[in-house]
Structure formats: C-alpha cells, structure tokens
Amino acid sequence: MAREEVMIAAVGTLLLGACHPAEIAPHDAGAAAIARGRDAARRLGCGACHAMPDSAWPKGRVGPALDGFGDRAMIAGQLPNDPVRLAAFVRDAPALVPGTAMPAIPMRDEDARDIAAWLQSLHEQ
Amino acid sequence: MSNRFLLASTSAGWPPPVLDPGGPYAEPVTLLAWALLIGGAVVLAIVVAALGTALFGSKRLKAKLGGERAIWLGGFLFPAVVLTGLLIWGLSLTSSLSPQPGTDAMRVRIIGEMWWWRVHYLDARGQEALRDANELHIPVGRPVLLELESADVIHSFWIPRLAGKMDMIPGRTNKLLIEADRPGVYKGQCAEYCGGPHALMGFVVVAHSAKDFERWRAARRPADGGGGPGLDLFLASGCAACHTIRGTAANGLAGPDLTHVGSRQTLGAGILPNNPGTMAGWIADSQAIKPGNRMPAYHQFSGRELRALAAYLRGLE
Known part of the structure; x- marks a missing residue:
C-alpha cells in the first residue's frame, strides 16, 4: 500500500470515528459477557420458542424473534428494557409478567446476566 | 458445517464423536476403521507411484512394471492376500461383536x-x-x-x-x-x-455406576395421580390420545410414553435440552422445532395454561 493510501485510510478512520462516537455499551457488558450469554441461550434451548440471530436451528415461533432486541423499548410489552429487569425476566418471567407463557427457567445468576447482556447487544442490521 | 446444529452442538456429546470408542463393542470397530483408512492410503500411494512410473519412469522401470512378474505379484497375489486377510478379519470381528447365547446381558x-x-x-x-x-x-x-x-x-x-x-x-x-x-x-x-x-x-x-443404576431403576414409578391443573389440562386437551402417563387415565400409544418425561435429558428425541422453557415451546409449536413430526402444534393454551402443563410434565420423573 502506498503511503498516501495509508494516510487516507487513517484519516478516513478518524473521520468515521468522529461521526460515530465510540460505541458505548448501554451497560457494562463486555464482549466476553455477550459471547457467554449467546452460548448460554443456546445451551438452554431458548431457540425452542424464539428465533435467534446466528442460529439456523431451531427457529421457534412461540415467542418473538430475538434479533434487534437491544433496540426494543419494552420487555414483553410490559417492562422497560433495562439490563437488570431483563436479567430478572429471562430467569423468572412469570414473576414480572404474570400472564406470560414463558416459564421460569432454572439458571445461574451469571447466565441470566450474560443472556441479558447478549440480548441488549442485538441490534437491527 | 454451518451453524445449523449450533444449538445442539453446545449440548455435551453432540455431535457424537465417531472415532472415540467408549466400550468393548466399539473399540474393535474403531480399530478396523483405522486399519481400512490407513491400508487404503498405502494402497493408493502404491497405485499412484505405479502410475507415475508408467507415465514418467525410465524405460527400464517401465519394462519392470509391465513385466509378467510385476503383474502376478502386484496385480494378483497382493490383492488376493490383502483382501482375503481383511475379509477374515472383518467377518471374525463382526461375529465376535454379535450376541453369544448365554450372555449375562x-x-x-x-x-x-x-x-x-x-x-x-x-x-x-x-x-x-x-x-x-x-x-x-x-x-x-x-x-x-x-x-x-x-x-x-x-x-x-x-x-x-x-x-x-x-x-x-x-x-x-x-x-x-x-x-x-x-x-x-x-x-x-x-x-x-x-x-x-x-x-x-x-x-x-x-x-451409570451399578449402584446409581439401581437407584435410577427404583425411582421409575408410575405417576401418583396428583397432577392438579396440569394433568386436567393434559387429559382435557387430547394429549392422552397419543401419550401414556402410567398412574393416570392417559393411555395413548401413538406417541412417546411420558411417565418419566421430566427426568429425561432431552426433549423431541435427543434434540433439545429438557427444561420448563423447551417443554412449553415443544408443546405449543413442536412443528417449528421438528417440522413434520407427528405431534401437531397446540395453539389453544393461554400463557398460564401452557406453563401449568409444562410444569406438570417436568414433574413426571
């Protein structure tokens, strides 16, 4: 690559960076937590009811698809979509939304937090 | 492999490793598989070498390769000995794996x-x-x-x-x-x-270890009948036409016996982990999960009913 091209690329990167100020995770969710959350969601079989991005099977249809979950204002149309409520909801949905079909699912605290971090990292393409 | 089986692949032991025997009836099969693979590779190498010689070799080598001696040895004796040996080994191995009368099995x-x-x-x-x-x-x-x-x-x-x-x-x-x-x-x-x-x-x-197996076996008792609203829903919704739960009125035979479904590792025949969420998902729309399977999707339940039904089935151990 010629020196000029390197310069142009560097300036371009800076400009782009300026247009999109460093993406701040909406909560303290690192890439590791997001990856763990995605794995936990697969291990628990969330796909039985929810189509999950990056997973071709199973594509459950009982509940909403999960792509773009990070852009949603509400959880189950009832609760504000914040990480603390979301973590509580994925583990024990009926405690927060009594009429829901989604059962309480036994999982560790970390799993619930990681799954919430993963869900909130999902944005519309 | 794309991510088609990603969900399944995160559950332990899936896909099952095919060259990692875990018992005496799998070990000889693995050995035979390796012998065939390596033997086949050696024979392929010999054939390729002979082909290379025939195409690019010196006149002297070509003459040797095409001579009567080479044909008898490489074209007749070698395959006859190797294939006969493999046949005897394969047949005796297969018979050693098949059940002998009087086995304490x-x-x-x-x-x-x-x-x-x-x-x-x-x-x-x-x-x-x-x-x-x-x-x-x-x-x-x-x-x-x-x-x-x-x-x-x-x-x-x-x-x-x-x-x-x-x-x-x-x-x-x-x-x-x-x-x-x-x-x-x-x-x-x-x-x-x-x-x-x-x-x-x-x-x-x-x-299981012998002791754990006895414990597992002793714990497999018919349901005690105290099913509450979950069992009522099960019986009222037609589930019992296909499924049996021993100890209750459910005695259908077309689908899997559910007397111990709560204690199973998986749902849907080895494909989903077994927890309250997957149980509810399977009941409500197994067709989305396993398209074409013979259980229809059940869309008539309210959220509470679906959870009650799933909780009841999960309790059947």
Missing part, C-alpha cells in the same frame, strides 16, 4: 418410529418391565443386549461411542450389544434416512 427392546424411539426394558424372562422413550439407561461394565425393531420404515440405531450401526427393519428383530466402560452420556442418531425430520431423530444413552 440386560435386555432392552428398542423400536424405531418416525422420528423417535420406543424403549422397553425387559426382565430376565423377556417380559416388559419398564417403558420409556428416546433415552436408555444402562449400568457400566455390563453388556446390554438391544433387540432392535421398527414400526414403520427402516431406521438405523447408532451410538457411535458404544457400538457400530445396526439397521432397524420392519418385521425383523436385529440384535446389538453395547457396553459402556465409564459413566456418562452417550449420544446417538438415526443413521438411515427415514424421511422428514430424520436428521432430528436423536437418542441418548446414560451409563
């Missing part, structure tokens, strides 16, 4: 269905002692004689770490011995295309 009848498995534990006299589905529990270090049948089309029973494949053929009973050296979960898969969701027809073998 636990007996289980497994019947392939589109797209799941009936599992009938037999007592010493061959009478049915316990019914389950899609999962087989065995003690370690003891041979288990499987009587393999099919109710519809040809399936093939395959637990790669415990034995070779064995076809399940309508009207026949094929016998297969398995044995696990160590406690653990051994996954399996139907290995003969049987239509529709064949790829989602999995199986699980759980090997």
Whole structure:
C-alpha cells in the first residue's frame, strides 16, 4: 500500500470515528459477557420458542424473534428494557409478567446476566 | 458445517464423536476403521507411484512394471492376500461383536418410529418391565443386549461411542450389544434416512455406576395421580390420545410414553435440552422445532395454561 493510501485510510478512520462516537455499551457488558450469554441461550434451548440471530436451528415461533432486541423499548410489552429487569425476566418471567407463557427457567445468576447482556447487544442490521 | 446444529452442538456429546470408542463393542470397530483408512492410503500411494512410473519412469522401470512378474505379484497375489486377510478379519470381528447365547446381558427392546424411539426394558424372562422413550439407561461394565425393531420404515440405531450401526427393519428383530466402560452420556442418531425430520431423530444413552443404576431403576414409578391443573389440562386437551402417563387415565400409544418425561435429558428425541422453557415451546409449536413430526402444534393454551402443563410434565420423573 502506498503511503498516501495509508494516510487516507487513517484519516478516513478518524473521520468515521468522529461521526460515530465510540460505541458505548448501554451497560457494562463486555464482549466476553455477550459471547457467554449467546452460548448460554443456546445451551438452554431458548431457540425452542424464539428465533435467534446466528442460529439456523431451531427457529421457534412461540415467542418473538430475538434479533434487534437491544433496540426494543419494552420487555414483553410490559417492562422497560433495562439490563437488570431483563436479567430478572429471562430467569423468572412469570414473576414480572404474570400472564406470560414463558416459564421460569432454572439458571445461574451469571447466565441470566450474560443472556441479558447478549440480548441488549442485538441490534437491527 | 454451518451453524445449523449450533444449538445442539453446545449440548455435551453432540455431535457424537465417531472415532472415540467408549466400550468393548466399539473399540474393535474403531480399530478396523483405522486399519481400512490407513491400508487404503498405502494402497493408493502404491497405485499412484505405479502410475507415475508408467507415465514418467525410465524405460527400464517401465519394462519392470509391465513385466509378467510385476503383474502376478502386484496385480494378483497382493490383492488376493490383502483382501482375503481383511475379509477374515472383518467377518471374525463382526461375529465376535454379535450376541453369544448365554450372555449375562440386560435386555432392552428398542423400536424405531418416525422420528423417535420406543424403549422397553425387559426382565430376565423377556417380559416388559419398564417403558420409556428416546433415552436408555444402562449400568457400566455390563453388556446390554438391544433387540432392535421398527414400526414403520427402516431406521438405523447408532451410538457411535458404544457400538457400530445396526439397521432397524420392519418385521425383523436385529440384535446389538453395547457396553459402556465409564459413566456418562452417550449420544446417538438415526443413521438411515427415514424421511422428514430424520436428521432430528436423536437418542441418548446414560451409563451409570451399578449402584446409581439401581437407584435410577427404583425411582421409575408410575405417576401418583396428583397432577392438579396440569394433568386436567393434559387429559382435557387430547394429549392422552397419543401419550401414556402410567398412574393416570392417559393411555395413548401413538406417541412417546411420558411417565418419566421430566427426568429425561432431552426433549423431541435427543434434540433439545429438557427444561420448563423447551417443554412449553415443544408443546405449543413442536412443528417449528421438528417440522413434520407427528405431534401437531397446540395453539389453544393461554400463557398460564401452557406453563401449568409444562410444569406438570417436568414433574413426571
């Protein structure tokens, strides 16, 4: 690559960076937590009811698809979509939304937090 | 492999490793597989070398290769000896793996269905002692004689770490011995295309220590009937037309026996982890998960009803 091209690329990167100020995770969710959350969601079989991005099977249809979950204002149309409520909801949905079909699912605290971090990292393409 | 099976692949033991024997009936098969693979590679190398010589070799080498001696040795004697040896080895190995009369083996009848498995534990006299589905529990270090049948089309029973494949053929009973050296979960898969969701027809073998196995066996009792609203929903919604729950009025035979469904490792025949969420998802829309399977989607339940039904079934151990 010629020196000029390197310069142009560097300036371009800076400009782009300026247009999109460093993406701040909406909560303290690192890439590791997001990856763990995605794995936990697969291990628990969330796909039985929810189509999950990056997973071709199973594509459950009982509940909403999960792509773009990070852009949603509400959880189950009832609760504000914040990480603390979301973590509580994925583990024990009926405690927060009594009429829901989604059962309480036994999982560790970390799993619930990681799954919430993963869900909130999902944005519309 | 794309991410088609990512969900399944995160559950332990899936896809089942095919070259990692876990018992005495799988080890010789693995050895034979390696011998054939390596032997085949050696023969291929010889053939390629001969072809190279024929194309690019010196006149002297070409003459040697085309001589009568080389033809007799390489073209007749070598294949005759190797193939005869392999045949004898393969046949004697196969017969050493097949059940001998008088073996002190636990007996289980497994019947392939589109797209799941009936599992009938037999007592010493061959009478049915316990019914389950899609999962087989065995003690370690003891041979288990499987009587393999099919109710519809040809399936093939395959637990790669415990034995070779064995076809399940309508009207026949094929016998297969398995044995696990160590406690653990051994996954399996139907290995003969049987239509529709064949790829989602999995199986699980759980090997226990002798003591744990006795404990597992003793805990398999009929339901106590105290089902509450979950059982009422089960009976009122038509589930009992296809499913049996021993100890209740549910006595359908078309689908898997659910008397112990809560204690199974998986749902949908080896494909989903078994928890309240997957149970609810399977009941409400198993067609989204395993398209074409014979259980319809049940869209009529309210959220609370679906949870009650799932909780009841999860409690059936």
